[in-house]
Amino acid sequence: MSTRVRRHPERGAYDRQTVDAILDDGFLCHVGFVLDGQPYVIPMLHARAGDVLYLHGSPASRLVQALASGARVCATVTHLDGIVLAKSVFNHSVNYRSAVVLGSARIVEGDEKLAALEAIVNHVEPGRWEVARQPNDKELRTTEVIALPLDECSAKIRTGPPTESPHDDDLDVPSGVVQLRWIRE
Amino acid sequence: MSTRVRRHPERGAYDRQTVDAILDDGFLCHVGFVLDGQPYVIPMLHARAGDVLYLHGSPASRLVQALASGARVCATVTHLDGIVLAKSVFNHSVNYRSAVVLGSARIVEGDEKLAALEAIVNHVEPGRWEVARQPNDKELRTTEVIALPLDECSAKIRTGPPTESPHDDDLDVPSGVVQLRWIRE
Numbered sequence: 001m002s003t004r005v006r007r008h009p010e011r012g013a014y015d016r017q018t019v020d021a022i023l024d025d026g027f028l029c030h031v032g033f034v035l036d037g038q039p040y041v042i043p044m045l046h047a048r049a050g051d052v053l054y055l056h057g058s059p060a061s062r063l064v065q066a067l068a069s070g071a072r073v074c075a076t077v078t079h080l081d082g083i084v085l086a087k088s089v090f091n092h093s094v095n096y097r098s099a100v101v102l103g104s105a106r107i108v109e110g111d112e113k114l115a116a117l118e119a120i121v122n123h124v125e126p127g128r129w130e131v132a133r134q135p136n137d138k139e140l141r142t143t144e145v146i147a148l149p150l151d152e153c154s155a156k157i158r159t160g161p162p163t164e165s166p167h168d169d170d171l172d173v174p175s176g177v178v179q180l181r182w183i184r185e
Numbered sequence: 186m187s188t189r190v191r192r193h194p195e196r197g198a199y200d201r202q203t204v205d206a207i208l209d210d211g212f213l214c215h216v217g218f219v220l221d222g223q224p225y226v227i228p229m230l231h232a233r234a235g236d237v238l239y240l241h242g243s244p245a246s247r248l249v250q251a252l253a254s255g256a257r258v259c260a261t262v263t264h265l266d267g268i269v270l271a272k273s274v275f276n277h278s279v280n281y282r283s284a285v286v287l288g289s290a291r292i293v294e295g296d297e298k299l300a301a302l303e304a305i306v307n308h309v310e311p312g313r314w315e316v317a318r319q320p321n322d323k324e325l326r327t328t329e330v331i332a333l334p335l336d337e338c339s340a341k342i343r344t345g346p347p348t349e350s351p352h353d354d355d356l357d358v359p360s361g362v363v364q365l366r367w368i369r370e
Binding site: 031032033037038039041043045072073074075083085086089090094096098100102121125129131133134135136139143168171173174180182183 | 215216226228260270277281306317318356365370
């Protein structure tokens with residue numbers, strides 16, 4: 001590891017409550033894994049249940065292939081909350097909440113697999129599992145569920161107004177935060 | 186590479202026009218890189234200019250450290266467009282557009298660095314570069330710009346209504362697509 005000082009160490013957080021809130025506030029994550037030295041990052045849907053992050057995908061996906069060989073993975077969930085407009089371009093930023101989970105994942109089977117799929121479906125659309133037809137054996141075989149423990153995780157958050165440089169105080173440049181959010185139509 | 190059949194090969198696209206449109210329709214990407222065998226995925230802001238994807242970050246970031254040693258990276262941009270509610274939980278899906286860029290990145294210097302920062306700032310907030318104070322030398326030194334060529338890239342897209350299983354035709358379960366989109370407030 002480098003001993004260089006990180007630019008914004010104050011944005012880091014390592015408590016599970018902060019990480020969990022970020023994971024639970026969305027259902028899109030980006031999962032990184034390595035095959036033959038090349039990193040891949042693919043979008044997946046997720047749900048957290050207790051101390052585990054569940055993901056699901058096709059058994060034919062590269063990720064599932066990589067996991068079968070015990071690969072390390074990284075799952076990252078990011079929420080963009082705002083565009084931070086400062087008086088100087090250097091101080092421009094975004095407000096965001098990001099959680100990163102590192103670890104070795106495992107393939108989930110049996111009752112845990114069904115419970116994980118229920119968690120994912122109901123995380124994306126609350127109550128939907130109870131409304132739609134349940135999966136049959138053939139459907140379950142063609143869906144792979146992956147569990148990543150929340151042992152190694154961290155969060156990074158930026159909130160609030162722009163941080164201006166003191167010598168920009170007198171500049172007549174409009175600044176502030178443009179809020180961003182998702183809506184369902 | 187595996188010879189297994191991918192579950193939805195029809196969703197893949199490899200033409201640059203499709204990839205460019207996905208990259209240009211957002212400014213958040215997730216960048217994957219490897220340090221000591223561990224993949225990391227971090228959120229970054231990006232802008233495309235011609236055949237290059239520009240990213241920017243702190244010189245102290247792990248990504249910049251990894252790049253200094255010539256590491257391969259993967260930059261992925263995903264837009265979630267809708268939640269696809271089918272009659273069976275198995276046929277649930279999301280509508281999305283995702284672009285993946287693989288390659289070796291390089292650190293950008295000089296005039297190209299300034300042009301890349303302008304592209305990123307104006308991609309996030311059109312016209313902002315011209316309004317705010319320009320960066321001075323010290324500020325430029327503490328921002329690193331990274332260029333990733335668009336030589337190896339692909340897109341994956343799902344659109345449209347749910348694909349139902351024929352034997353679910355008579356099921357009385359409401360189905361359809363819930364549209365998702367970003368708004369600026």
